[in-house]
Amino acid sequence: MGEHAQVLVADLDTACRQAERLAVETDTVFSRHAHYEVYRSVPGCGPVIAARLFGETGDATGRFPTSRGLRAYAGTAPITWSSGSSHRAVHRSVCNRTLKRAAHQMAFGSLTRSPGCRALYDARRERGDGYAAVLRHVANRLLNGLHHCVLADQRYDEAVMFRS
Template sequence: MGIRTLSLLSELDNACQVNERLEVLALDAFSRHPHSAVYRTFPGLKSVLGARVFAEIGDDPDRFTNARALRSYAGTAPLTWASGDTQVVTHRRVANRRLKVAVHSWAFTSLNRSPGCRALYDRRREHGDRYAAALRHVGGRLLAGLHHCIQTGTVFSETAMFPHATTPTQ
């Protein structure tokens, strides 16, 4: 058992070293791209998560015709089913899973970095949304803002993106 444990620890150490090298290479490639300056202005997208979101979205600014198309691709846009008098709004299950997970992490990370994201999350929770639904809503708003900033060449602005957000009192 001791020899087997040492062997597994050696494999884990090797995997960690490879992961660290890949992280350095990914961050280096991400920082050289012109869009990285826009991505890095968003709360929570300064490191590996920014590179991950960038990799899943791609570098073609015309890939998504509007923010809703990007939100649908990421699984943050609501899906409405209607039949007769019945209408049900649910979340998308068919999406780019890696981007959906990355946006979920991004939304969670932004809650402590952006007063606007926190206010939007709290408002959605008060509205009756559960944890995941409120985070999906925050992630959708962040993706829409990212799409706008990439299209216009502007950077993230808290006041422009969340004009009605109240800053938390200390």
């Protein structure tokens, strides 16, 4: 059992080193793109998350004319069902799952890097919203900001994003 555990730990160590090497290589290649600074300025966007967001959305700025389209593509925008006097909002299940995962990770990472995201998260949790719903809401806000920043070719600004 001890020898088997050592072999598994060695395999895990090799996989971790390769993952680190790929992350550095991804960041090096992505850093040559014009939108690199914009993506990296968003809180919670480390080198891998920024590259993944960029890879899934592309660099054609006309692809998503509004942030609503980007959020729907990412699966973070809710779908509202109405019939008569009943209304229901549910999250999207048909979406780009890779982009949705990256947006979720970005939202989670932003909670410790952005006072505005943290305040938004805490306010929504106090209202009784569930963890996943609140992270989707934070991801929506960040995707709105990212969409604006990419179109305007400017870096993320916390003061503009979360005005008091």
